[in-house]
Amino acid sequence: MPKNFDPKYSAKGGPSKGGSKSPGHRGHNAAEGAPKKARWNAGERADRAAGRPAGNDRPSSGQRSERPAYGDRPNRNDRPSSGGAPRTDRPSYNSDRPRADRPSYGNDRPSYGDRAPRTDRPSYNSDRPRTDRPSYNSDRPRTDRPSYNSDRPRTDRPSYNSDRPRTDRPSYGNDRPRTDRPSYNSDRPSYGDRAPRTDRPSYNSDRPRTDRPSYNNDRPSYGDRAPRTDRPSYNSDRPRTDRPAYNSDRPRTDRPSYNSDRPSYGDRAPRTERPAYNNDRPSYGDRPARPERGGYDRSERANSDRPARPTRSASDGGHSSNFYPDRDTKAHFAAGDDVVLERLEAIATTAAEVVGVSFGDLGLGENIVRELATLGAATPFPIQAATIPDVLAGRDVLGRGKTGSGKTIAFGAPLVEKLLENNGAKDRKMARKPRALILAPTRELALQIDRTIQPIARSVGLFTTQIYGGVPQYRQVSALQRGVDIIIGTAGRIEDLIEQGRLDLSEVVVTVLDEADYMCDLGFLEPVQRILRQTKKGGQKLLFSATLDKGVASLVKEFLINPAVHEVAGEDQASSTIDHRVLVIEHRDKSAIIGQLVDRQGKTLIFSRTRAYAEQLAEQLEDAGVKATSLHGDLNQARRTRNLQMLTSGRVNVLVATDVAARGIHVDDIDLVIQADAPDEYKTYLHRSGRTGRAGKSGTVVTLIPKQRRRRMDDLLERAEIEASFTNAAPGDTSVRDLAGM
DNA sequence: AAAAAAG
Numbered sequence: 001m002p003k004n005f006d007p008k009y010s011a012k013g014g015p016s017k018g019g020s021k022s023p024g025h026r027g028h029n030a031a032e033g034a035p036k037k038a039r040w041n042a043g044e045r046a047d048r049a050a051g052r053p054a055g056n057d058r059p060s061s062g063q064r065s066e067r068p069a070y071g072d073r074p075n076r077n078d079r080p081s082s083g084g085a086p087r088t089d090r091p092s093y094n095s096d097r098p099r100a101d102r103p104s105y106g107n108d109r110p111s112y113g114d115r116a117p118r119t120d121r122p123s124y125n126s127d128r129p130r131t132d133r134p135s136y137n138s139d140r141p142r143t144d145r146p147s148y149n150s151d152r153p154r155t156d157r158p159s160y161n162s163d164r165p166r167t168d169r170p171s172y173g174n175d176r177p178r179t180d181r182p183s184y185n186s187d188r189p190s191y192g193d194r195a196p197r198t199d200r201p202s203y204n205s206d207r208p209r210t211d212r213p214s215y216n217n218d219r220p221s222y223g224d225r226a227p228r229t230d231r232p233s234y235n236s237d238r239p240r241t242d243r244p245a246y247n248s249d250r251p252r253t254d255r256p257s258y259n260s261d262r263p264s265y266g267d268r269a270p271r272t273e274r275p276a277y278n279n280d281r282p283s284y285g286d287r288p289a290r291p292e293r294g295g296y297d298r299s300e301r302a303n304s305d306r307p308a309r310p311t312r313s314a315s316d317g318g319h320s321s322n323f324y325p326d327r328d329t330k331a332h333f334a335a336g337d338d339v340v341l342e343r344l345e346a347i348a349t350t351a352a353e354v355v356g357v358s359f360g361d362l363g364l365g366e367n368i369v370r371e372l373a374t375l376g377a378a379t380p381f382p383i384q385a386a387t388i389p390d391v392l393a394g395r396d397v398l399g400r401g402k403t404g405s406g407k408t409i410a411f412g413a414p415l416v417e418k419l420l421e422n423n424g425a426k427d428r429k430m431a432r433k434p435r436a437l438i439l440a441p442t443r444e445l446a447l448q449i450d451r452t453i454q455p456i457a458r459s460v461g462l463f464t465t466q467i468y469g470g471v472p473q474y475r476q477v478s479a480l481q482r483g484v485d486i487i488i489g490t491a492g493r494i495e496d497l498i499e500q501g502r503l504d505l506s507e508v509v510v511t512v513l514d515e516a517d518y519m520c521d522l523g524f525l526e527p528v529q530r531i532l533r534q535t536k537k538g539g540q541k542l543l544f545s546a547t548l549d550k551g552v553a554s555l556v557k558e559f560l561i562n563p564a565v566h567e568v569a570g571e572d573q574a575s576s577t578i579d580h581r582v583l584v585i586e587h588r589d590k591s592a593i594i595g596q597l598v599d600r601q602g603k604t605l606i607f608s609r610t611r612a613y614a615e616q617l618a619e620q621l622e623d624a625g626v627k628a629t630s631l632h633g634d635l636n637q638a639r640r641t642r643n644l645q646m647l648t649s650g651r652v653n654v655l656v657a658t659d660v661a662a663r664g665i666h667v668d669d670i671d672l673v674i675q676a677d678a679p680d681e682y683k684t685y686l687h688r689s690g691r692t693g694r695a696g697k698s699g700t701v702v703t704l705i706p707k708q709r710r711r712r713m714d715d716l717l718e719r720a721e722i723e724a725s726f727t728n729a730a731p732g733d734t735s736v737r738d739l740a741g742m
Numbered sequence: 743a744a745a746a747a748a749g
Binding site for chain 1: 743744745746747748749
């Protein structure tokens with residue numbers, strides 16, 4: 001593993017010392033003069049449990065209001081074992097902060113991290129200390145959260161209980177009033193003391209989105225942040241100390257661990273989805289045209305009547321790029337059904353074909369080739385060898401390759417090379433507009449992609465920046481103002497910045513949609529279309545996904561011209577290194593069985609259908625003494641980032657997640673994936689299971705279903721073309737124990 | 743159901 005990817009290495013390039021520089025980190029090595037870390041004592045614990053105010057030795061009074069309902073489960077994330085010392089880290093809550101935001105902090109400026117940033121932004125720290133602070137603060141959930149909860153507890157909380165009928169979880173629904181739920185909302189304290197409801201009205205009306213509590217978490221809130229109290233100390237006590245991460249002298253610290261998240265090469269698990277299909281597909285010659293770009297209008301309708309754009313001759317490319325029409329009998333289906341769409345006919349590249357081929361042979365420049373080698377990609381993988389030439393040739397490309405099969409480099413490396421050719425770093429003007437855009441469905445994936453692309457871009461003097469929500473936009477905006485070449489992000493924030501006039505995509509000549517089929521799902525398609533329409537007319541479009549199918553037809557039709565379609569031969573489920581098991585269980589036994597399954601050494605990723613259940617299950621496992629945490633949209637971004645990092649780093653062995661983690665997320669060595677709730681779509685099954693069995697390693701996927709779901713599961717597996725064994729299981733069965741023992 | 747915007 002390259003150093004850059006190895007968390008063990010710090011910015012300085014050497015193995016990191018035992019202690020953490022992060023105040024509040026459990027392993028923090030306080031420097032001389034640093035404020036002593038507070039500790040919880042029994043009295044405080046009792047106070048907290050009783051809901052009484054804490055003593056004066058508390059870090060800050062503000063703290064308290066932040067974690068009210070914390071009650072007995074303080075920061076479950078910070079205490080690996082539910083054993084006895086939970087409180088011990090609590091005190092460090094304050095100091096803990098930096099760490100929580102650190103991640104997101106760094107994330108915003110990955111691209112700037114190691115550049116001379118300091119030089120051009122002296123003003124940042126000195127001139128407007130206060131100005132940017134705000135945004136900094138907003139990162140920190142804890143502080144602002146207070147006021148929040150109160151307003152919207154209703155909205156999301158309710159679902160909590162309602163989601164899980166007491167019936168199945170007697171023990172849960174009732175004994176835990178939504179008030180204690182906060183455990184994961186720990187960031188949003190408050191209760192009752194939010195007099196300022198006055199602003200609420202407008203708040204609600206403006207944004208009907210009552211269901212978005214998650215992003216609210218990061219929002220600073222409104223005047224009621226008394227918690228500011230701790231802020232000062234933050235700045236004054238160790239102004240420079242914690243800044244490090246921010247400063248270039250420490251960029252690497254977080255980077256490494258990041259990189260390790262998704263090497264994106266090396267671990268390509270050979271597998272392709274459904275090999276043979278119908279090949280008769282209509283050609284796309286007569287698709288409607290690309291819309292003219294006008295002002296930004298989100299209300300713009302996706303399929304409005306647009307003038308047809310001139311079609312390109314079908315013969316202008318060497319590759320076939322047809323889509324296919326309907327696939328056999330399943331031509332008609334109701335929306336919402338899990339259907340197998342026709343696959344795209346693709347040029348299949350085999351591993352044998354790329355033997356002896358180098359990145360240089362494919363057309364990449366020296367610097368990029370060298371950087372790829374540094375990243376661990378010495379020679380191209382099939383999907384890379386297949387798509388790189390076409391991307392460099394300026395063609396639109398559709399690529400199907402399992403995530404982790406080198407897909408990111410397959411589009412990232414040639415994209416960088418392309419930008420370089422077009423005028424490149426040479427005539428870089430200060431406020432240049434971005435020329436490439438990479439869209440991902442989740443923030444974590446956007447982060448991961450940037451971790452791979454950024455070093456490649458930097459090797460030739462290009463800059464990248466992430467544009468995604470859940471974190472203050474200040475740094476993203478200032479990065480844009482300084483000028484970046486490549487934007488990697490999620491739809492919401494990108495649209496937001498466009499609307500604010502802070503992001504101009506008019507010079508974007510290359511656009512990539514990762515997990516393209518997913519980006520075409522209901523809810524994503526329209527934003528994606530609006531964004532694509534903002535990019536430069538005639539710009540190149542690259543669509544990638546492990547399950548690329550006709551679902552992307554609408555996008556292809558509007559935005560791509562005679563695309564080359566590529567896939568890797570021989571990547572089917574049969575050749576997979578994953579062992580698929582289905583346990584048919586009694587619903588009431590579910591948690592007991594999960595508890596037994598995770599009682600093992602390796603890393604386990606558990607998928608749940610809802611955020612509430614993910615949270616509940618994580619708590620439950622923790623209470624049972626398992627090091628577990630969760631990842632879902634109800635967590636603020638800082639915590640999402642941190643929790644994922646906890647699995648990556650091994651601080652926890654179990655991560656319970658919603659489908660936010662189903663696609664693209666790479667964590668080394670996950671050898672067991674448990675689907676606590678069976679997926680409804682075969683594609684979801686494929687993506688979830690794809691979190692394991694990577695890099696040719698073996699992995700196991702266990703899906704728990706009640707017996708009445710057996711038939712449905714059978715059908716789903718058939719669509720996924722997966723062979724799985726069904727076993728009736730009860731807690732304690734050897735079938736369960738054996739799985740855990742593997 | 744989940745995800746994706748909010749100085």
